[in-house]
Amino acid sequence: DTGVSQNPRHKITKRGQNVTFRCDPISEHNRLYWYRQTLGQGPEFLTYFQNEAQLEKSRLLSDRFSAERPKGSFSTLEIQRTEQGDSAMYLCASSFGQSNQPQHFGDGTRLSIL
Amino acid sequence: AQSVTQLGSHVSVSEGALVLLRCNYSSSVPPYLFWYVQYPNQGLQLLLKYTSAATLVKGINGFEAEFKKSETSFHLTKPSAHMSDAAEYFCAVGLLTGGGNKLTFGTGTQLKVEL
Numbered sequence: 001d002t003g004v005s006q007n008p009r010h011k012i013t014k015r016g017q018n019v020t021f022r023c024d025p026i027s028e029h030n031r032l033y034w035y036r037q038t039l040g041q042g043p044e045f046l047t048y049f050q051n052e053a054q055l056e057k058s059r060l061l062s063d064r065f066s067a068e069r070p071k072g073s074f075s076t077l078e079i080q081r082t083e084q085g086d087s088a089m090y091l092c093a094s095s096f097g098q099s100n101q102p103q104h105f106g107d108g109t110r111l112s113i114l
Numbered sequence: 115a116q117s118v119t120q121l122g123s124h125v126s127v128s129e130g131a132l133v134l135l136r137c138n139y140s141s142s143v144p145p146y147l148f149w150y151v152q153y154p155n156q157g158l159q160l161l162l163k164y165t166s167a168a169t170l171v172k173g174i175n176g177f178e179a180e181f182k183k184s185e186t187s188f189h190l191t192k193p194s195a196h197m198s199d200a201a202e203y204f205c206a207v208g209l210l211t212g213g214g215n216k217l218t219f220g221t222g223t224q225l226k227v228e229l
Contacts, residue, residue: 033217042118043204045216099214100146100165100215101215103160105150105159
């Protein structure tokens with residue numbers, strides 16, 4: 001059990017650029033979640049995958065955001081035409097078994113928009 | 115709709131003193147409740163969970179929490195604080211949806227431990 005891995009750990013980009021983050025969940029975890037955390041706040045749910053199917057998306061996830069989990073293993077989160085308000089920590093979590101089982105979080109990707 | 119309220123954004127205790135971090139929840143269905151801890155520039159680590167079994171839940175690092183339905187509370191306690199407990203603590207309530215568990219977090223409580 002190597003834990004949830006997220007890359008990169010930090011990303012600095014100019015406003016208007018596209019960015020992509022990667023999440024590798026714990027092996028055999030079938031559920032994968034993305035959250036966003038801004039300074040001084042708790043994480044907010046963005047989207048959820050069960051295997052390769054994206055089953056729920058938050059209204060926070062605007063059209064500029066897209067997430068994929070093509071083979072039911074790793075996932076990517078892409079933000080197009082980044083804006084200042086996208087600056088945040090993006091957290092990935094995974095879980096296995098019954099849906100009420102706790103989620104295991106990665107260390108996150110911190111995005112800074114210049 | 116679900117929500118979590120954490121009273122006290124900052125709590126300061128002396129080393130060896132009791133730690134009490136407050137969490138109240140609102141849920142339209144029987145809740146799944148969690149406490150997570152976050153150290154600077156890291157993700158969240160699970161401390162403990164309540165999933166409708168025993169109301170007193172024991173977690174890692176000596177922490178425990180008691181589910182009180184009548185008070186809609188799930189306060190986190192530790193009998194004796196240690197310097198290494200200094201971190202941010204988040205209470206979360208889970209909503210089962212589409213086969214998953216969407217967590218709603220409180221705004222967090224920063225715990226400071228003083229000598």
